[in-house]
Amino acid sequence: MTDIVHSLSGVKRKLKFGIFIPRKITLRPKNSKAVISDLFPIRNDEDWKTEFELLNVPGLIRGNNNTIIDHSVTLYFFNDNGNLLGNKHIFMNSTGRQTIKLSEFLKNDLSKAKTFALFHDYDNNILLGGGSFLAERGYTGYEYKNSGVKGYVHGNLDAVALSGTRVQPLGNKSFIARTYTVQHQLIGPAKYEFIFTNPTSNEVVIKPLLFGIGNKWVVQKYFRIPSLGARLYFVDLSKEDTYKVKFKSHLYLGRPVVFRTCNESMDVFHG
Amino acid sequence: MFFPLMKTDGLTGFLDLLYEGPNNWENRIKKRVAIYIIWSDGKVWNTKKLTELNHGAYFRVSTGELDQEIMRNNLAIVYPTFEMLETRLSALPSKKIWFAEIPAWRNTAGFYNEYAQVSYQADIEPLPQKASLLTFHPFIQFGDVINNLLVLNVTKSPEIKKDSIKFFNSYDKSYVGEVEIQTNTLTTIPLDKYGFKPTDLPIFYSANIAGIPFGLGIAKSGKMLSLEHTHPPASLVLFGDRRGVQGKIKKEWIDRLVSQ
Numbered sequence: 001m002t003d004i005v006h007s008l009s010g011v012k013r014k015l016k017f018g019i020f021i022p023r024k025i026t027l028r029p030k031n032s033k034a035v036i037s038d039l040f041p042i043r044n045d046e047d048w049k050t051e052f053e054l055l056n057v058p059g060l061i062r063g064n065n066n067t068i069i070d071h072s073v074t075l076y077f078f079n080d081n082g083n084l085l086g087n088k089h090i091f092m093n094s095t096g097r098q099t100i101k102l103s104e105f106l107k108n109d110l111s112k113a114k115t116f117a118l119f120h121d122y123d124n125n126i127l128l129g130g131g132s133f134l135a136e137r138g139y140t141g142y143e144y145k146n147s148g149v150k151g152y153v154h155g156n157l158d159a160v161a162l163s164g165t166r167v168q169p170l171g172n173k174s175f176i177a178r179t180y181t182v183q184h185q186l187i188g189p190a191k192y193e194f195i196f197t198n199p200t201s202n203e204v205v206i207k208p209l210l211f212g213i214g215n216k217w218v219v220q221k222y223f224r225i226p227s228l229g230a231r232l233y234f235v236d237l238s239k240e241d242t243y244k245v246k247f248k249s250h251l252y253l254g255r256p257v258v259f260r261t262c263n264e265s266m267d268v269f270h271g
Numbered sequence: 272m273f274f275p276l277m278k279t280d281g282l283t284g285f286l287d288l289l290y291e292g293p294n295n296w297e298n299r300i301k302k303r304v305a306i307y308i309i310w311s312d313g314k315v316w317n318t319k320k321l322t323e324l325n326h327g328a329y330f331r332v333s334t335g336e337l338d339q340e341i342m343r344n345n346l347a348i349v350y351p352t353f354e355m356l357e358t359r360l361s362a363l364p365s366k367k368i369w370f371a372e373i374p375a376w377r378n379t380a381g382f383y384n385e386y387a388q389v390s391y392q393a394d395i396e397p398l399p400q401k402a403s404l405l406t407f408h409p410f411i412q413f414g415d416v417i418n419n420l421l422v423l424n425v426t427k428s429p430e431i432k433k434d435s436i437k438f439f440n441s442y443d444k445s446y447v448g449e450v451e452i453q454t455n456t457l458t459t460i461p462l463d464k465y466g467f468k469p470t471d472l473p474i475f476y477s478a479n480i481a482g483i484p485f486g487l488g489i490a491k492s493g494k495m496l497s498l499e500h501t502h503p504p505a506s507l508v509l510f511g512d513r514r515g516v517q518g519k520i521k522k523e524w525i526d527r528l529v530s531q
Contacts (some may be wrong), residue, residue: 009372025373036509047453053409060407061507061516063523065472066442096442096472129519132511139409139499149490151389158509179295184379185287185329198290199456209442211327234377242329244291255374265387265495271374 016028025252029133029171031163034123036135036170037117039078040199041230041257044113051150054090054098057134058122065096072121073136075105076160077113080153082198082228084167085110097143114230115197118181119162133161142193142259144266156255156270159199159250160196160228171199173250179209180254181246182271188237194245194256195232198225204249208233212243272368273348273377273395275423276308276332279459279487282382282496284334285343286349286393289378290369297371301326304368307356308332310340310347311429311455316360321349326330335474348395348425348459349378363397363427374480381498382487389496395483397427400454402499403480406501407441408473410486416497420460422476431455434459436477439467439528446528447473452480459487476528479487 031038042050054073059065071092077085086109092098106113118136125133135158141150161168186192198204208220225231233256235243247254255271276286288306292298296440306321332349334342341347350356351368362442369376381390404422420434431448432454438447447465452458467473475484488497507516 014491026509046361055407055409057507060441060504061520063275063520063527066444093470096440097470099469117313128516129507130512130515132508132513132516135507136501136508137272137506144495145493147490149412149495149497150414151486151495151497152410152486154499154502154506180374181291181293181295183289183291183377184390185289244327246291251513253374255485260388263386265389266383267389267496268381269391271392 006200008037024172026158027172029161029163029168029170031124033170034133034161034163035119035122036133036158036161037119038137038157039115039117039159039199039228040140040155041101041195041197042106042113042140043116044103047145050102051141052100052102052118053139053141054092054100055096055138055227056092059121061128063136074119074121076117076119077110078115078228080114080230082226084147085113085186098105106168110271117160117167142268144261145147145264147264151266152271153257153268156257157197157199157253159197169201172252173200173202173204177248177250178254179246179248180271181244182258184258186235186243186245187235189239190260190262191234191236193232193234193259195230196225196254196256197230198227200228200251203227204251206254207248210235210243212241272370272376273286273350273363273425275380275393275395276333276334276347276349277380277421277423277457278342278345279382279419279421279457281489282384284382285380286332287379288330288349290328291346293371293374293376297373300368302353303352304353305355307329307350307352308341309350309363311344311431311432314429316363316429318356318358318360323341324422332339333508342479344431344453344456345459346423348457366438382496384493386494387496389498391498391500395423396479397425400426401479403479403521404436404477404481404484405504405524406475407483408475408484408486410488410502411467412488412497413475415491417489418423418462419487420462422458422460422482423485423486424452424454424456424480424482426454429455430461432480434477434479437473437476439476441472441474444527452477454480474528475525476525
C-alpha cells in the first residue's frame with residue numbers, strides 16, 4: 001500500500017513539474033540578427049524622473065568600448081496599452097557612459113509613453129558564437145521628489161526583440177495560471193507601487209492577492225494588460241500595517257518592478 | 272541558500288526574511304524552520320540560532336541588535352534549516368531549504384537610517400575559493416551624493432583571504448587605483464576620491480577574489496539612499512553559450528587592462 005502511495009505521489013510530482021516547469025520563459029527571436037531589450041518602465045510626472053545609463057554594449061562585449069565608429073541606439077516608446085508611439089535615434093558620445101534623461105523626449109507624441117525598449121545598432125550576433133543575442137538589460141535610474149539621488153534597478157524581463165524594424169514580444173504564457181509571491185514584507189507607513197509590463201503577444205490578466213487584515217489571502221480586483229502594455233498596481237499602508245502580496249497570472253514570470261515610497265524617500269527593486 | 276546581512280558605516284543593515292516561496296509550484300515546504308546567523312572568525316564559521324519561523328511568518332534582523340563580534344567582517348549570513356547546527360563549522364552547510372530557481376528564492380537585504388531605507392532582493396551561494404571579478408559600474412552619482420562601492424564575498428571555507436580590486440577607466444583603459452578586499456567580508460570602498468566623471472564607466476577587476484559588487488549612494492542630507500548591484504558580463508547577451516561569451520569578454524578586457 002505504501003508503495004502505491006509513493007508511486008502516486010511520484011506521478012503527481014512529475015505531472016506537476018511537467019505542467020509548470022517553464023522551458024521557454026523567453027522565446028528565442030526568429031531572426032538571428034535580432035537584438036533584445038527589456039521593456040523598461042517610465043515614471044515621468046511632478047514627483048518622478050527617469051533616466052537610463054547608456055553603455056556601449058557591443059564595445060563592452062568586444063573588450064573595447066572606445067571605437068572610432070560612432071555607436072548608435074534606437075529607443076522605442078510605448079504607451080500603457082502597448083501601442084508604439086514613436087522612436088528616437090541616439091548617437092553615443094565618445095564616452096564610457098551616457099546618461100539619457102527620458103524627460104527630454106517625453107513631449108508631444110511621446111508624452112504618454114509608459115515604457116521604452118532600447119535596441120543597440122548591432123547585427124553581429126554571429127560573432128558571439130553559440131547562438132547568443134546581444135541584450136540590453138541595463139540600469140534605469142528613478143529620482144523621486146527632486147532628491148538629487150537616483151534609485152537604480154536593472155532590467156527584469158527580456159521582453160522584446162527588434163528584427164529589422166519589427167518589435168517582437170519574447171515573453172511566454174502558460175496554459176495554467178501561476179503565482180508569483182513578492183519576497184518582501186510590505187511594511188507601513190509606505191506606499192508600494194508595482195509596475196507590470198506584458199512581454200507576451202497576447203493580453204494577460206493579473207489577479208493580486210493580499211495577506212494582511214484577517215490573516216488570510218484576499219483576492220483583489222484584477223487588471224488586464226495588453227501586449228507590450230504596462231499597469232501600475234498600488235497598496236497604501238498606514239503605520240502598523242503589514243501585508244504580503246502575490247500575483248496570479250498566466251505569465252511565466254510575472255514579476256513587477258517595485259517602488260516603495262515613504263515620506264520624501266523611495267526604494268526601488270525588481271521582484 | 273544563504274541571505275546576507277550587511278554593515279556599513281553610518282547606516283543600519285537589515286535583512287527581512289519572509290517564509291514564502293516565490294512561486295506555487297517549486298519547493299512548497301511548510302515545515303517550521305530554524306533561522307541561524309553565521310559569521311567567520313577566519314578559522315571557523317560560528318553559528319547562533321536567531322529564531323524559528325512557521326510558514327508564512329516574517330522576521331527582521333538588523334545589525335543594530337547584534338553583538339559586534341558577529342558583524343566583525345561587516346557581513347553575516349542567515350541560513351534557514353530544519354536541523355540543529357553545531358556552534359562552530361569548518362565549512363558552510365550545503366543543504367538548501369529555501370530554494371527555488373524560477374525565480375530564485377530571495378529575501379530583502381539593505382540599509383536604513385532615520386530618513387530612508389534601501390534594499391535589494393538578496394540571495395547568495397558561496398563563491399569559488401579562487402575566482403576573478405570583472406564588472407562595469409555605471410552607478411556613480413554626482414551632486415550632493417556620497418558614492419561607495421560595496422564588495423560582498425562569501426566562500427564555503429571560513430578562511431579570510433586578502434587581495435586587491437583594481438579600478439580602471441573603461442574608455443581609455445587607464446589605471447585609477449586599487450583597494451584591498453577580503454573573502455567572507457563586506458568591504459566598503461569610498462569612490463568619490465578617485466575623480467570619476469559623469470561620462471566615465473569604471474571597471475573593477477579582482478584577479479583572485481570574486482564577489483557581488485554594489486553601488487551604494489547616500490545623499491549628503493541622509494534623506495535618500497540608493498543601492499543596486501552590477502551584473503557579470505554574461506548579462507550582456509541572452510541564449511546560447513552565455514558562460515562561454517562571459518569568458519571571452521573577461522579575457523578581452525583583462526588582456527587589455529593588465530597588458531598596459
